[in-house]
Amino acid sequence: MDFNQLIYIAAATVIIYILAKIISVIAGRKHKFVKQPPKLPGRGYELIYSDQKQTEREDGVIYSTLLNCEKLDISGKPDYIFRHKKKGGVPVELKSGEIKERNEPHYGDLMQLAAYFAISEEYFGEKCAEGLIIYKDFMFRVKNTNRLRRKLKGVLNDMRDMLKTGEAEPAASFVACKNCICKGTVCEYCEEKPMNV
Numbered sequence: 001m002d003f004n005q006l007i008y009i010a011a012a013t014v015i016i017y018i019l020a021k022i023i024s025v026i027a028g029r030k031h032k033f034v035k036q037p038p039k040l041p042g043r044g045y046e047l048i049y050s051d052q053k054q055t056e057r058e059d060g061v062i063y064s065t066l067l068n069c070e071k072l073d074i075s076g077k078p079d080y081i082f083r084h085k086k087k088g089g090v091p092v093e094l095k096s097g098e099i100k101e102r103n104e105p106h107y108g109d110l111m112q113l114a115a116y117f118a119i120s121e122e123y124f125g126e127k128c129a130e131g132l133i134i135y136k137d138f139m140f141r142v143k144n145t146n147r148l149r150r151k152l153k154g155v156l157n158d159m160r161d162m163l164k165t166g167e168a169e170p171a172a173s174f175v176a177c178k179n180c181i182c183k184g185t186v187c188e189y190c191e192e193k194p195m196n197v
Contacts, residue, residue: 033104034141038134041082041090048089048124049081069119072156078116087129091116099135109133110142114152117144 049062057063068075080092093113099105105113110133117128133140142148162168180187 035099035103035138036141038137038139040080040092040134041084041132045082045084045090047080048083049078049120051077051079052094067119067123069115069122071122072115072118072153074115074119074156076112076115076119078120081116081120081124083124083126084129088126089117089120089124089128091120091128091131093131093133095133095135097135098137099140100137105133105135105140105142110148111152111155113142114144114148118149118152 047058047061049065049067051064054063064077066075066077078091079094082090082092084090091113093109093116095109104110113131113133117131120128128144130141130143133142158168177187
């Protein structure tokens with residue numbers, strides 16, 4: 001083997017290594033959320049569904065109807081669904097609480113919005129590029145990704161298994177439990193324990 005062949009092999013090895021690192025970072029990357037001041041969509045968005053009490057009703061808007069997704073066997077009533085020319089359906093979920101310093105929505109709220117993506121897409125027949133989770137103090141713009149859909153299917157499978165067997169395996173951890181509404185009430189995993197560092 002001559003010197004030039006060794007250089008090519010070394011360069012190819014380095015390139016393969018760098019590509020493998022990039023792929024592993026992208027595959028393991030957490031979902032990025034855009035945290036913003038809370039507001040409903042405005043100009044450029046058309047209201048097509050509302051589960052909120054309205055004093056005035058608009059023509060062409062569906063009100064307080066239970067929407068179904070037969071593919072996933074789920075139903076729901078999002079607070080709002082808007083339509084945007086480029087983004088398709090935009091489900092909006094309103095929350096009465098605050099998010100404070102957190103940089104991501106609560107996991108249950110995220111899964112609820114993911115369910116509304118699937119429900120909206122099947123019911124209205126158009127893709128949802130994103131949706132909003134609006135808390136009192138902030139809102140999150142959430143992209144409808146393949147990863148989010150896979151997580152939703154996993155959660156639905158876990159829930160159905162639990163309904164069949166009556167058993168569930170909690171995923172307790174400091175991060176998962178620190179802001180849980182069950183902390184200090186009904187959950188056996190709520191006791192403060194020293195963290196192993």
